[in-house]
Amino acid sequence: MAKFIVENSGPLVGEVEVSGAKNAVLPILAATLLTGDKCEIYDVPRLRDVDVMCSILRAMGAKVTENWDEHTICVEASEITSSEVPYELVKKMRASFFVMGPLLGRTGKTTITMPGGCSIGNRPIDLHLKGLKKLGTRIMMDQNGSIDGIADHLSGSLIYLDFPSVGATENIMMAAAVAEGQTVIENAAEEPEIVDLASFLNKMGADIKGAGTDTIRIKGVKELHGAKHAVIPDRIETGTFMVAAAITRGDVLIKNSIPGHVMPVIAKLMECGAAVNDEVDGIRVRGDLTDLVATNIKTLPYPGFPTDMQAQFMAFLTTVEGESSVMETVFENRFMHVAELNRMGANIRVEDRKAFVPGNKRPLVGAQVVTTDLRAGAALVLAGLYAKGRTEVSEIYHIERGYENFVEKFTALGAKIIRVDEE
Ligand code: UD1
Numbered sequence: 191m192a193k194f195i196v197e198n199s200g201p202l203v204g205e206v207e208v209s210g211a212k213n214a215v216l217p218i219l220a221a222t223l224l225t226g227d228k229c230e231i232y233d234v235p236r237l238r239d240v241d242v243m244c245s246i247l248r249a250m251g252a253k254v255t256e257n258w259d260e261h262t263i264c265v266e267a268s269e270i271t272s273s274e275v276p277y278e279l280v281k282k283m284r285a286s287f288f289v290m291g292p293l294l295g296r297t298g299k300t301t302i303t304m305p306g307g308c309s310i311g312n313r314p315i316d317l318h319l320k321g322l323k324k325l326g327t328r329i330m331m332d333q334n335g336s337i338d339g340i341a342d343h344l345s346g347s348l349i350y351l352d353f354p355s356v357g358a359t360e361n362i363m364m365a366a367a368v369a370e371g372q373t374v375i376e377n378a379a380e381e382p383e384i385v386d387l388a389s390f391l392n393k394m395g396a397d398i399k400g401a402g403t404d405t406i407r408i409k410g411v412k413e414l415h416g417a418k419h420a421v422i423p424d425r426i427e428t429g430t431f432m433v434a435a436a437i438t439r440g441d442v443l444i445k446n447s448i449p450g451h452v453m454p455v456i457a458k459l460m461e462c463g464a465a466v467n468d469e470v471d472g473i474r475v476r477g478d479l480t481d482l483v484a485t486n487i488k489t490l491p492y493p494g495f496p497t498d499m500q501a502q503f504m505a506f507l508t509t510v511e512g513e514s515s516v517m518e519t520v521f522e523n524r525f526m527h528v529a530e531l532n533r534m535g536a537n538i539r540v541e542d543r544k545a546f547v548p549g550n551k552r553p554l555v556g557a558q559v560v561t562t563d564l565r566a567g568a569a570l571v572l573a574g575l576y577a578k579g580r581t582e583v584s585e586i587y588h589i590e591r592g593y594e595n596f597v598e599k600f601t602a603l604g605a606k607i608i609r610v611d612e613e
Contacts, residue, residue: 196574201440227416291364321362346371484512501569527566
């Protein structure tokens, strides 16, 4: 088991280049199953989750060629040889579920078990299934969590999502792209990753309008063809480096970033007193110009404050003047980093879905902490960069699921992080 040893690093200074978005590339890779033609995906981040998705595509019979010098993956699924997603892969990653929509669209059948991934709450899949059922899929579940989907014929429908689920919107969009007739998804998720997937599907010949709003209209087409697509930059990696600049009172230029995708993070950092500027090459964040102060945040579906930035921002709020509050509304169990930050002296109190962060009255001190999920892991590293002394962050495989070249990128900014392999 590997761990990170993180030490107080002083201000991070310099430039960092953001990788392609994990949450965009995973559904896009799944969507390549919708055609037998070759698809080329560019700006792919080299991540454990991407490896898992490639293994799933190969298990379905696709030919997957990875060229990591170019950050490109080619997929050619000329024949689907299996519609059963192996459990060993599904249990590693919740996003495995993305292949359900494409497999139903391409072959009319799929077998999958309940997905794994980060332990951030219950994470049901009822909305995915509700949508796929409305398109004409018969769903059968057994007691072991195995789910069979059979669709002799997919036909367009009006689908209202009770919550704007990102994954459900994507799965439904992929199946509906090849259903007969029109599908309308109401209360759809509006995340940039949805727009990126729709843009890829449209390049494949789909007819999708309204992605990025709460109503997506999909006119089904008979067949999709191959396409080439460059993935958008990762807005959560962008946000993580923005917070890293602020928490270390540093000065970092974050290249390959789209300010419009991280507006709530920009707004909240500025409320705290950080300077955030949209420069020609990227977003520049300075935490060294003035004393930083408390704010309140509430996570919401896009364009609200992203739940995937909640833990990192909370780590930052432990270092500013005054009490802040952090409310989590997207997931019901996403405060597992609180216990770990408290081991470092943060003294955060949780009441139901709200955490109260007392700020910098007591400075953070290094401790042995455990990563409980991907973004919580990033938060602990950020806290370790600021804390006095040495922080040991274990279970870092979570972090490596979603951040490309994590240590290298931080080290280039002056961070003292080393990765050690434990016996
Ligand atoms: C995606 C992201 C994840 C991010 C999350 C919210 C990927 C691979 N992952 O996850 O990083 O934290 O969006 O921005 O893109 N829900 C249901 N029923 C469902 C589906 C979801 O009740 O069928 C609930 C979930 O339990 C959760 C909320 O909806 O409380 C949001 O989940 P969802 O938007 O689906 O997140 P994911 O797609 O899993």
